[in-house]
Amino acid sequence: MGDEFDEVLTRTAEIAVDWLDGLDRRPVGETVTLAELRERLGLPLPDEPVHPLTVIEELARAAEPGLVAIPSGRYFGFVIGGGLPAAVAADWLTTVWDQNAGLYACGPAASVAEEVAGEWLRDLFGFPAGSSYAFVPGCQTAHLTCLAAARHAMLRRAGWNVEEDGLAGAPRLRIVVSARRHATIDRALRLLGFGTSTLTVVPADGPGRMDVAALREVLADRVPAIVCAQAGEVNTGAFDDLTAIADLTEAAGAWLHIDGAFGLWVLASPALRHLAAGAERADSWALDAHKWLNVPYDSGIAFCAHPEPHRAAVSVTADYLVQGGEGDPRDPIDWTPGFSRRARGFPVYAALRSLGRRGLADLVQRCCAHARTFAEGLAGLRGCEVIGEVVINQVLFRFGDDATTDRVLRHVVDSGEAWLSGTTAGGRRAIRLSVCNWRTGEEDVRRTLAAFRQAVDASGTPPSRAGPPPSGRLPR
Structure with a gap:
């Protein structure tokens, strides 16, 4: 059995290294149709065992044309990062170690790695001790976790135990969201029993920032409320005025939750944390x-300034579980909705330690600097309108x-030079470019701009009537 593992893991490492080494040369998008993928992978289930090495080599060969080069420095879709070398390696070890990180008793090292990484992040972001x-x-499950804690805390203040008594007959809670919130907020609230028709929606401005004056009016009657603000709007990267919103929520006795899926990482930057x-x-x-x-998929983090409602909302006990013990170990099951779970703390720990604060x-x-360079380069292309300022x-x-917008985007994606996604902004089609990968360098920016230049030439794009676009410089 040991020799079999040695052989298959060694070969798997070779395949993985070949994939990473080829990122600059291969198309960023897939090179196969759905029908072809189904044919390549849709083999009959064998009656007899197949050697693991055969399975892995044939899987890699069949899947490779259908892989999107997300780790590439020219993947700019959906605010998706790559995988730092230390994080990828730690993720491999996480799989090999195969710890069930629900309980300290099942994975002591996994539990402590989460503990250390969580405390590093709390300190890095400046969250309360x-x-x-x-x-x-x-982030979807992080919203679910945080908003479950908020629901518990706000109903408990009103004398209601939602974990025991449910929501039927519960006191009224006002759920306040922005018109430009991310879809995961609605989904988390729906799973917690708050239908979308019950939400109070606050208007947002052009870049997507919540209207603070409108929020003030919503909170004026001091009905118990949960307010969901945003750090980093998904299209523009805009930040709500979190100081003003915190002033209002504190005065109203409301719970303030922040969706900071990618935007809150600016707190790690002395130059950008003011945002x-x-x-x-x-x-x-x-x-x-x-x-x-x-860090490789999947990995989200929920933080709560109030541990008591957090734990009360998601913890679980059973006679057969081994919880707690000498030294008061941290059982992750007390803080996450998951029961059996992957040891996500190892890759986060490795990423943070490999990078350090600087x-x-x-x-x-x-x-952010690459994003500004992109904005300046795109602004020089015939017919291109850069919408708003580049915030991050x-x-x-x-x-x-x-x-024309969709045609230019399709041309770039089909070229294989870069991958981006379309969106709708102000009722019109637009292209969203997100720089979020440690691999992205000046050459990736140059190649992508060249691909757009070729796409514009190929599409016969007329000059823009929108006037000169903004510089894209970060606000000071």
Whole structure:
């Protein structure tokens, strides 16, 4: 059995290294159709065992054309990061070690790695001492965790125990969200029993910042409320005025939750943390490590300034579980909705230790600098309109009408030089470019701009009527 493992893991490492070494040469997008993928992978289930080495080699060969080069420095879609070398290696070890990170008893090292990484992050972000944390699959589950804690705390203040009595007959809670919130907020609230028709929606301005004056009116009657603010709007990267919102929520006795999936990472940068000023005053925060920390999927983190409602909302006990013990170990199951779970703390620990404070700050600032370079380069292309200012790492732009914008985007993606996604902004089609990968360098920016230049030439894009675009410089 040992020899079999040696052979298959050694070969798997070779395949993995070949994949990473080829990122600059291969197309960023897939090179196969859905029908072809189904044919390549859709083999009959064999009656007899197949040697593991055969399985892995044939899987890699069949899947490779259908892989998107997300780790590439020219993947700019969906605010997705790559994988730092230390984080990828730690993730491999996580799989090999195969620890069930639900209980300390099942994985003592996994539990302590989460504990250390959580405390490093809490200190890095400047969150209150004693804030609790949970390592979860992604920001969606981080919202679920944080908002479950908020629901518990706000209903408990009203004399209601939601874990025992449910929501039927519970006191009224006002759930306040921005018109430009991320879809994961609605989904988390729906799973917690708050239907979308019950939400109070606050208007947002052009870049997507919550209207503070409108929020003041919403909170004026002091109905118990949970307010969801945002650090980093998904299209523009804009930040809500978190200081003003914190002032209002504190005065109203409301719970403030911040969706900071990628935006809260600016707190790691001395040059950019002013954008999230006031974030430390929130009651809970949700973010992704598989974005700007460049940890492999999946990896999200929930923080809560109030450990008691956090634990009460998601913890579980059973007679057969081995919880607690000498030295008061941290059982992750007390803080996450997951029961059996992957040891996500190892890759986060490895990423943070490999970067250090300076390295993480440099990573964030470098991505933002590349975004500004992109905005300046795109602004020089015929017919291109850069929409708004570049706040952090998001660039939003379009070419003429909707059809032209989509045609230029399709041309770039089909070229294989870069991968980006379309979106809708102000009721019109646009292209969203997100710089979030540690691999992205000046050559990746040059190649991508050249691909757009070729796409514009190929599409016969007319000159823009929008006037000169903004410089894309970060606000000071």
